[in-house]
Amino acid sequence: MKNRRVNRKWELITSIVLGTLLIWFAMFYPLPYYIESPGGAMDVRSVLQVNGEVDQEDGSYNFTYVTVQQATAIKLLFAAFDSHSDIQSEQEMTGGADSEEYYRIAQFYMETSQNLAKYQGLTLAGKEVTMDFFGVYVLGLAEDSTFQGILNIADTVVSINGKTFESSAELIDYVSSLELGSDVTVGYVSSGIEQTADGKIIKLENGKNGIGISLVDHTEVTSDVPIDFQTGNIGGPSAGLMFTLSIYTQLADPTLRSGRVIAGTGTIEQDGSVGDIGGADKKVLSAAKSGATVFFVPNNPVDEAVLKENPNAKTNYEEALEVVEEEGLSIELVPVTTVQDAIDYLEKTKSD
Known part of the structure; x- marks a missing residue:
């Protein structure tokens, strides 16, 4: 009888230890996968200053971002049932780069994005x-x-x-x-x-x-116009359009926002075109949750080579529109292919 009690005791202890280890593994052990999900929106003024002055006009320009986290078993389970979360392998996410290299790559993209935004914003504002x-x-x-x-x-x-x-x-x-x-x-x-x-x-x-x-x-x-970015650890190129709009507005048309909370995404190119980004569906959700009433999104044709591999491939605008309609989001979705498209829209719709 005594031996049975001892055995049961050790069985119980073993079960508790194994259960604890299993829970720990499911919650904390990092797996070679990453989960992308809607993040948030950030006021451009928090990272950008033009001509040494603070932009104090009503409204705001906001760049949107997605949240990326390394997966655990429990996070993968939740993500599998979340239609707005995507699961990617480590190779797909980082391209084989280690964490330090991946961070440096993101910073190079941000540096280029800032320089192109400066160039376009200043050029459109008529500055040298x-x-x-x-x-x-x-x-x-x-x-x-x-x-x-x-x-x-x-x-x-x-x-x-x-x-x-x-x-x-x-x-x-x-x-x-x-x-x-x-x-x-x-x-x-x-x-x-x-x-x-x-x-x-x-x-x-x-x-x-x-x-x-x-x-x-x-x-x-x-x-000659000083433009200062303080983006810290923020990386990537997708804020280029919103950076450009902020620079242009402060120098050429301070009331262009007309008190609106405006969000958007898209790279900016040297010729003023707006390039595609990843996660348009997640970023429009981020914008709507932040209170934005307008969302600029790239609307470039899908490359023919991509369509051959995936006939159902969508433009960034189509990705965002699908989410707006499915979720019934109260936000004006504005497709653009150039920064001038965004400026024209804001000029035509601003209040007197």
Whole structure:
């Protein structure tokens, strides 16, 4: 009888320990997956100051963001039943970069976004501004790139076959025109030292020829109008449109917001076009929850190569519209392809 009681006691203790470990594992053990879900919206004034002055006009411009967290078993379970959460593998989320590299990549995107916003905002406001192009930051390399082990994240590619360029678009066009398998010499700067390396032109995933690097512009903007960003750990390019609108408004038309709480998303390009972003469905939810009444969203045609792989692929606008209709959100969804589209809308709809 005594032995039975002892055995039951140890069975109970074992069950409690195993149960505790299982609960701990489910709640806290990080898995190689990430969960994206609606985040929030942030007033641009909290990270941007133009001409040394505080923007005190009524209303606000807000950039939206998604929340990204590493998954645990319990978080994965909840995310699986949440239509507004997406689960991605570690490889899909980071592209194979470690946490430090991933952070640096996000900061490079933010730096480029800020410079393009400065350039566009100042240009549209009629201010003198120049933007120098120094090359492209290396953000990653394809597995079959012949420059694996040579180029590294944060290196700056400054020339191809001795040719320099005025934009990343020019560089990409030139490389795409080279024959598959042909020799190519890349000039680059690594740790402040200019170097060259030889490799081959390969076929990229998008079907074009290239050297197999992901990239973003390395630029610098010069103007007599001081523009100061304090974005801290915030990374990525998707706030470009809202940064541009804020700069333009403060310099050219201070009452353009007309007291409205305006949110939006979209990259900004050198020609003023607004580029696509990820998570448009989540960002419009973030905007609506923050109290925004207007949401600007990119509306560029889906690339034909993407449509071939996924005939149901949607534009950013279509993604956002689906959520607005499903959730019955009280927010004006405004599709744009250029920053001028957004300015025109605000001018036409502002109150007298």
